[in-house]
Amino acid sequence: MDKELQELIKKLLTEKKAEWAIGYEKAYDEFSTRPAFIIDPADTARLIFNKYCINNLGLYLTKLKKNKLAVVCKGCDIATVFELIREKQFKRENVAIIGVACEGVLDKRTNKLLEKCENCQVKQPKGADFTLGNAKNSEKPKSYADVVEFEKKSSKEKLEFWNRQFEKCIRCYACRNVCPVCYCPDCFALRSMPEYLSKHVDADKNKLFHMIRMQHVFGRCTDCKACDTACPVNIPLSMLTKKLAKDAKELFNYESGADTDARPPLSTYDEGDSESDIM
Amino acid sequence: MSNEKKKDINVVGFLCNWCSYAGADMTGLGRNIYPSNIKIIRIPCTGRMDPMMIIEAFHNGADGVLVSGCHPGDCHYSEGNFYWRRRYPHLKSLMEHFGIDKRRFHASWVSASEGKKFAEVVKKVVADVKDWQENG
Amino acid sequence: MAYLITKENIKEVLNALIAAKTVYAPKKDAEDTVLFEKLVNASEWHGDSLLTHTTAKDKVYLQSERFFKIKKDKNGVTIEDPAEPEEIVIFGCRPCDARGFDVINKLFNWSDFVDEYYTKRMAKTTIITISCEKPESTCFCTSFAKGSPVNETGSDLLLTPLKDGKYLAEAYTEKGEKVISDNLKYFSEAAETEAKEKEAFKTASEAKIIKKLDLAAIKKLMEPAFESAYWETVHLPCVKCGACTFVCPTCYCFDITEKAFDNMNSERVRSWDTCMSEIFTRMAGGVNPRSDTKKRFRQRFMHKFNYHVDNFKEELCTGCGRCIKACPVSIDVRKVIEGIK
Numbered sequence: 001m002d003k004e005l006q007e008l009i010k011k012l013l014t015e016k017k018a019e020w021a022i023g024y025e026k027a028y029d030e031f032s033t034r035p036a037f038i039i040d041p042a043d044t045a046r047l048i049f050n051k052y053c054i055n056n057l058g059l060y061l062t063k064l065k066k067n068k069l070a071v072v073c074k075g076c077d078i079a080t081v082f083e084l085i086r087e088k089q090f091k092r093e094n095v096a097i098i099g100v101a102c103e104g105v106l107d108k109r110t111n112k113l114l115e116k117c118e119n120c121q122v123k124q125p126k127g128a129d130f131t132l133g134n135a136k137n138s139e140k141p142k143s144y145a146d147v148v149e150f151e152k153k154s155s156k157e158k159l160e161f162w163n164r165q166f167e168k169c170i171r172c173y174a175c176r177n178v179c180p181v182c183y184c185p186d187c188f189a190l191r192s193m194p195e196y197l198s199k200h201v202d203a204d205k206n207k208l209f210h211m212i213r214m215q216h217v218f219g220r221c222t223d224c225k226a227c228d229t230a231c232p233v234n235i236p237l238s239m240l241t242k243k244l245a246k247d248a249k250e251l252f253n254y255e256s257g258a259d260t261d262a263r264p265p266l267s268t269y270d271e272g273d274s275e276s277d278i279m
Numbered sequence: 280m281s282n283e284k285k286k287d288i289n290v291v292g293f294l295c296n297w298c299s300y301a302g303a304d305m306t307g308l309g310r311n312i313y314p315s316n317i318k319i320i321r322i323p324c325t326g327r328m329d330p331m332m333i334i335e336a337f338h339n340g341a342d343g344v345l346v347s348g349c350h351p352g353d354c355h356y357s358e359g360n361f362y363w364r365r366r367y368p369h370l371k372s373l374m375e376h377f378g379i380d381k382r383r384f385h386a387s388w389v390s391a392s393e394g395k396k397f398a399e400v401v402k403k404v405v406a407d408v409k410d411w412q413e414n415g
Numbered sequence: 416m417a418y419l420i421t422k423e424n425i426k427e428v429l430n431a432l433i434a435a436k437t438v439y440a441p442k443k444d445a446e447d448t449v450l451f452e453k454l455v456n457a458s459e460w461h462g463d464s465l466l467t468h469t470t471a472k473d474k475v476y477l478q479s480e481r482f483f484k485i486k487k488d489k490n491g492v493t494i495e496d497p498a499e500p501e502e503i504v505i506f507g508c509r510p511c512d513a514r515g516f517d518v519i520n521k522l523f524n525w526s527d528f529v530d531e532y533y534t535k536r537m538a539k540t541t542i543i544t545i546s547c548e549k550p551e552s553t554c555f556c557t558s559f560a561k562g563s564p565v566n567e568t569g570s571d572l573l574l575t576p577l578k579d580g581k582y583l584a585e586a587y588t589e590k591g592e593k594v595i596s597d598n599l600k601y602f603s604e605a606a607e608t609e610a611k612e613k614e615a616f617k618t619a620s621e622a623k624i625i626k627k628l629d630l631a632a633i634k635k636l637m638e639p640a641f642e643s644a645y646w647e648t649v650h651l652p653c654v655k656c657g658a659c660t661f662v663c664p665t666c667y668c669f670d671i672t673e674k675a676f677d678n679m680n681s682e683r684v685r686s687w688d689t690c691m692s693e694i695f696t697r698m699a700g701g702v703n704p705r706s707d708t709k710k711r712f713r714q715r716f717m718h719k720f721n722y723h724v725d726n727f728k729e730e731l732c733t734g735c736g737r738c739i740k741a742c743p744v745s746i747d748v749r750k751v752i753e754g755i756k
Contacts, residue, residue, distance in 0.1 A: 027745035029552040034745040035652040055744055059654065108745075110447065151376065156415060159378030168448060170469060170478065170661045172689070177656035178743045188331065190694045196331065199672050199686040200479045208338045211377055215330045218369055230743035232658045233468050234446040243376045251368050266369070269361035275351070277368060279387035279400050 001100065001133045006044040008098060008130055009070060013041040018070035018096050022057045023047040032108050035060065047072075049132075054105045054114070055178075056080055056226045062089050062183040070096040074105070075122025079222040079257025080180045082127065086260045087220070089183070099128025101135035107229060115238065116225050119143050144246045150239060162207060168233040169206040175227035175237055176213060181220045188212060214240050219248055219264040222257040288316045288408050290343040291336045292401070295325050295360075298349035298390045305394030313398035314405040317345065324348065325386075326359025330370050333384070337374070343383045343408040347400065350388040360388075382407040417605040418584040424601035425574070425582060429457035431598050432504050436541075439474050440506040441467045451505065462507055465551055466737060470512050470664040471505045475536050476519065478661075482532065482671075482683045500536040504594075506543045510566040510573075511556050511735035513544045515664025517569035521727055522667055532685070541590045544570035545582075546616065550623045553736030555749055557621055558628040562734050564620040565613065577612050626749055630720065630730060636755045637721040641713070645756050650712035652744045657689030659738035659746075660715070665731045668695070690714050720752055 005023065012018045025036035025046045033052045037060075038044055049072065057071050058080030073081060078097060085092050101124050104117030119142050123135035150158070173189065176182045189197045189209055197209055223245040228238040248254045252265035294300040300321050306313060322328060325348030336344050346367070348360045367386045375381050385407070387400045420428070432438050433454055442452040443461040451471045454460060484495040520537060523530035547554070547564035556562035567573045571591035574582040583605055586592040595602055640646075660666040670688040675681040688695055691711050697703040705711050723731035732748070739747050 028739055028747040028750070032745045034747075037648065037651045039648075060651075109740075154415070155375065155378045155380040157378075158376065162378055164444075165446075168444075168450065172657040172661040172741075173692070174654070174656035174658040174741075174743050177654040190692070192694075195674075196335065198674050198684075199670055199688065200674070200684045201686060202479065204338065207377070208334060211334045211373075212331050214373060215334065215370065218373070226743075230656075230658070232662055232741035233450065234448040236446060240376065243373065247369055247372050251372070252365070266362070266365055269358065269365055271351070271361065273361070273364050274368075275364055275388075277371065277386070278364070279385065279403065 002048050004132050005049055005072065005098070005100065006047050008132070009038060009047060010041045010044045012070045012096060013038065013044070017068070019067040020064060021047075021070040021072075022060050022064075023072040023098075024049055024053040024055070024057075031106075031111065049100050049102075051102075051104065051106050052108060053102075054108065054229055056180055056224045058084060058224075059178060059180040059226065061095060062180070068094050068096075070098060072098045072100060073125065073128065074100060074102040075120065075125035076102075076116065076222070076224055078122070078125055078127050080224055081257075082260050083181060083220060083222055083257040086257075086262060086264075087181075092260065096130070097128040099125025099131045101125065101131070101133030103135055109229075109234070114225060114229070115146075116223065144242065147239065147242050147246055151243075163203055165235045166206040166210065167203040169201075169203075169210070169235060170233060171201050171206055171209065172232060174230040174232060175210075175235075178226045178230040179213075179217065179221075180224070180226065181217050181222075182213070188216075210237075210240070214244060217241075218244050219252075219254060219266050220256055221245065288314075288342050288405060288412065289340065290317045290345060290401075290404055290408060291341045292317045292319045292345045292347065293322050293325075293328055293332070294319055294389075295348040295355075296321055296323050297355040298353065299347035299387075299397065301391035302347075302389040302393050302397045305392060306397045307394075309394040311395050311398040313401040316405050316408075317401050324354065324356050324359035325363035326354070326356060326361075328363055328366070330366060333370065334374075337379055337383070342412065343385070343404055345385045345387065345400070345404050347387045347389050347397070350390055353390060380411045382411040416586070417610060418595060418602040419577075419605045419609065420574070420582050420584050420602050422580050422582065426457040426460070427601050428594070428598045429454070429460060429506060432506070432594070433457065436502045436504050438504045438506055439471060451508070454506075460507060462545065465547060465549060465554075466509060466735060466740075468737075468741075469662050470515060470735075470737065471508045471542075472512075472515060472519070472664050474503060474505055475516065475540050476523075476533055476667065477536075477685075479684055479686045480532055482685060484680070484682045487679045497532075500539050502539045502541075503536075504541045504543065507545050508542060509547055509735070510544055510564060510568070510570070511554075511562065511733040512664050513542050513569035514556075514559075514561060514566060514733045515569070515735070516542060518665045518727075518729065518731060518733065519667050520569075525726075541571045541594060542569060543572045543574065543591075543594065546573065546575040547620060548576055548616075550620060551736065552625070553739045554624050554734065555626045555628060555736060556734035557624045558626070558630055559730060559732070559734055561729075563617065564624070565617045575613050575616055577609060577616065583609050583613050628749060628753065633752050633755065634721055634724055637717060637752070640755050641717070643756060645754065646709050646713045649751060649754065650709045652746060653691075653708055653712050654743060655691045655693070655708050655711060656743065657691050658741040658743065659748075660689040660691060661687060662737040662741045664733055664735055664737070665719075670695075690718070716748070716752055 009021045021038040024033045027034040056077045104113045119138045119140045223241045254265045354360045389397045438454045439451040440460045449464045449467045523533040561568045571588045696705045719731040
């Protein structure tokens with residue numbers, strides 16, 4: 001597939017259908033890849049795609065939105081691109097989506113298949129401008145079993161679990177910065193007037209950061225797991241993003257990244273919304 | 280001081296300016312008795328209720344949070360409380376996931392004339408928070 | 416004087432140390448994260464991983480260190496100093512981690528300035544290092560003048576694994592000697608042959624580190640490369656998070672903030688900061704000399720391999736390779752500085 005990919009990108013760049021192309025290249029060893037930015041059509045030979053291409057390249061679209069871009073996307077990354085288009089970060093015609101069939105990606109830390117890839121519905125990408133390769137989608141639907149299991153715990157147990165996790169947090173903001181939908185130019189975490197979050201790092205403040213971030217990405221997070229895989233201390237953030245996806249589905253029957261014209265659940269309302277829990 | 284205060288339960292109440300805040304006034308005017316554990320913060324509308332402020336309240340040691348606004352359809356800004364009605368279940372569910380017990384976070388509709396209802400709501404919230412503190 | 420000790424006896428020594436002091440050693444948790452954490456029993460020590468996910472730096476140079484608390488009441492203003500640091504032992508770090516302490520020691524004692532918060536804590540810290548048997552693909556310590564999988568710089572006691580599960584124990588400071596003399600019954604004297612065995616270990620271990628950089632040549636290239644077009648493209652993948660700086664054994668940048676809790680209480684805290692963050696250089700009024708990713712990205716490498724060498728005659732890097740592993744987009748420091756033109 002690498003050859004096809006290189007040829008396609010070369011073609012797009014020579015025909016000026018894209019000014020920049022974003023793909024993957026080999027990083028420091030055979031188990032790692034990193035994003036590659038291609039401007040020169042003669043430079044495409046370093047592009048690859050394999051099971052270590054873990055990054056969500058949709059991330060770079062908001063950073064380079066001035067250019068006409070071509071971006072290599074796994075099926076799951078396309079949801080991110082659609083979500084960003086829905087948020088009017090760039091126009092659909094300015095981005096050429098190159099969908100690549102994917103049999104799942106491996107976590108470079110553990111060398112195991114990512115949990116999200118097990119029941120993947122988009123191994124064969126949907127909605128791309130160009131599609132390369134063939135893969136068979138999983139027959140089983142996305143499983144929320146681990147979140148449901150976690151929800152059964154008492155609030156005390158949950159609190160203990162998260163306190164331990166956020167004790168590890170070094171607040172490097174890798175989770176925020178790799179998040180494609182966390183593109184605010186002025187994040188609340190860095191604001192000093194008013195100061196929501198001081199630079200003082202402790203488990204409590206780290207938790208505050210993660211709570212607010214999770215709430216900010218609700219209805220926008222496509223559960224791409226970029227934050228989870230980026231965490232240098234392995235905090236299971238997917239336990240949170242998956243919960244967001246589950247809530248959006250259960251409470252508002254909404255799936256982010258599915259429709260570029262949809263209204264996200266919290267920026268709209270319905271007069272018949274349930275209010276069973278409100279006194 | 281009432282007996283309630285010795286238990287030292289702190290509930291932060293975010294009340295909308297147009298209905299619930301006036302409703303809380305009405306509670307006093309009507310001489311309805313309710314626990315003094317609630318500390319009231321006036322907000323323009325429940326639609327303005329930034330979830331960050333609720334998270335911040337819990338972070339700074341609040342035992343409970345109550346957000347109260349106009350009945351659906353009565354919003355001074357026509358639709359603010361409809362937005363809140365969507366935000367609330369999501370926020371509650373997320374907070375529960377983080378380990379903040381569901382008994383600590385409540386929402387209610389109290390109109391300017393429902394002084395009696397406000398007293399009932401506060402009693403229920405304080406009882407719930409107490410239940411959480413005592414029974415875990 | 417070199418000694419020999421078995422792996423079982425190391426655990427005994429560790430238990431003896433735990434009884435007397437606070438011991439931090441690599442510990443593995445449910446998410447497979449290996450971090451330096453406080454041990455209550457030697458059995459918790461996880462010695463199989465080469466590197467921990469974060470360094471032991473935060474045990475001496477705290478991520479958030481309170482300088483003082485200010486309290487105002489009827490009697491006036493009182494300033495509460497932090498408690499005296501306790502005696503700690505950092506057990507099982509690697510030569511690159513230990514050398515990181517040596518690098519920042521110099522920084523926090525630069526010419527006539529002494530950082531007392533750091534220095535006081537460092538004086539009460541014993542560092543016990545274990546030589547690396549299996550360097551990984553991200554390791555490049557041999558590129559540095561003092562770097563080696565068996566280097567002792569910064570360590571008080573160095574343990575080198577030899578054949579038959581035995582370790583060669585060498586003390587380099589008084590603190591290291593004290594660990595041996597306090598637990599002498601677990602150690603036995605080493606012979607000449609064992610010193611030779613260590614040499615063989617060193618050769619074998621160094622051979623596993625494939626990448627060796629010519630840092631002197633790189634520095635020469637770096638000096639005129641400040642305005643180079645190279646930086647325009649190389650920074651593109653960087654997401655400007657601070658993972659690389661926070662897991663680095665030598666990154667030391669910090670920010671001092673003051674916080675008032677109410678009218679009566681406030682505190683001054685020093686916290687780690689990262690040059691990758693956009694607010695790192697943002698001044699009051701909004702001027703930011705390093706406003707874009709390119710400038711911040713360039714700063715990180717220029718500081719480590721150019722400016723710091725000018726000031727201290729050594730690089731601000733020990734070649735542990737943690738930044739490469741922690742980077743969410745796998746940016747390789749070796750490739751970045753090698754490619755400078």
